[in-house]
Amino acid sequence: MTDRYLVGLIGTNIMKSLSPALHEDAMAAAGAHGFYHLMDLSIMKRELGAVVGSLFTVGFSGVNVTHPYKEAVLEHLHEVSPQAREIGAVNTVVVGSDGKTTGYNTDRIGFKRGFEEVLGENAAKGQSALLLGAGGAGKAVAWAMVDLGIRHLYIFDKDTGRAASLAADINQISATDICRAVADPTDVAGQVAGIVNATPIGMMGYPGMAIDAALIAPSHWVADIVYTPLMTELISTARRKGCVTVTGAGMCVHQAAEAFRLFTGITPDAQRMTRLFNDLVVKRDAKLLADNA
Known part of the structure; x- marks a missing residue:
């Protein structure tokens, strides 16, 4: 098992996401090293299929997927877990060592x-x-x-x-x-x-x-x-x-914790994630209010 991970998030309107901080802190707590990369396709001007198809080549261990791609991403994956297939939506993609992409749903x-x-x-x-x-x-x-x-x-x-x-x-x-x-x-x-x-x-x-x-x-x-x-x-x-x-705090933290486990094989400290989330959201929302004042 590697101790270095490149993971990320695919979606639109995501540049204020707290996922990078949550995942990178969980990696540090586990003694691992990694980077969580935000991929806003409306900014990148890239097609979903092209981005998913390049994940292995670029070196990603996995990505989260958010609005508006949770349903559309299914057709671009090699495999989909039974539960994600039942739901009809994927929010977590794991990239295997063989390059195969498998979709899960932690929402x-x-x-x-x-x-x-x-x-x-x-x-x-x-x-x-x-x-x-x-x-x-x-x-x-x-x-x-x-x-x-x-x-x-x-x-x-x-x-x-x-x-x-x-x-x-x-x-x-x-x-x-x-x-x-x-x-x-x-x-x-x-x-x-x-x-x-x-x-x-x-x-x-x-x-x-x-x-x-x-x-x-x-x-x-x-x-x-x-x-x-x-x-x-x-x-x-x-x-x-x-x-x-x-x-939305609890869902955000717990889906992230389960996604982190799928990416790394490590079960993170959900309480630590919650404390960090609470600290981050107070600062972020205060800035949002100030910016919009």
Whole structure:
């Protein structure tokens, strides 16, 4: 096993990502050496397939993949893990010593662990929830909700066909009738225990909320996968209404920890990662506020 790693992140609008600091610190803590390289394809003006195809030649051990490439990357990989194939999205690619690329999904376990840290492992069990977004991240979160024991999951996406397809896939694979696509969040918001945002809305560059604030009630728990900024408009609005909230912090840290393990074979200290994340996000978000003042 090597003690030197070149890893990175492929996506767009990623230059404020905290992933480099999290992974490089985990390497240092493990006595390894490495560099985490950000590859924003909108800046690089490169095609996804060309970048993935060059990873082995350049010397990468692996890469994370984020919006908007979690689904598109599947066709450019040699292999995809059964769970990532089930989800239909990849956020972690490992490059083997033979040059083969294998796709995994660590978002599913990342969201589950982050949710459990805040609300407990039984908070969603037997409950109903509304999921906003059926893209690459939404697919992983939907499966995480199934893992958490959700009884009914209503899925909304502006692309109604995508929401219907995700609901049908989960019901078929799980041999249940857990999921249903909805054309309008208004139809079910009053019936659910919780609301999850798995869209990029709320992220830096994508302002706003994916749901009308009037639909959020104090009785809801509200989760957001966005962590740039950590205090999204959705989370701020929910907290003002008295909701219990789950920010994108836990998912970010735990998916990173699992990805690091896949890249290196080393299980990182997740508590150390969490402490570093908290320190970094305070400084980063303070700078974002100052820059936008």
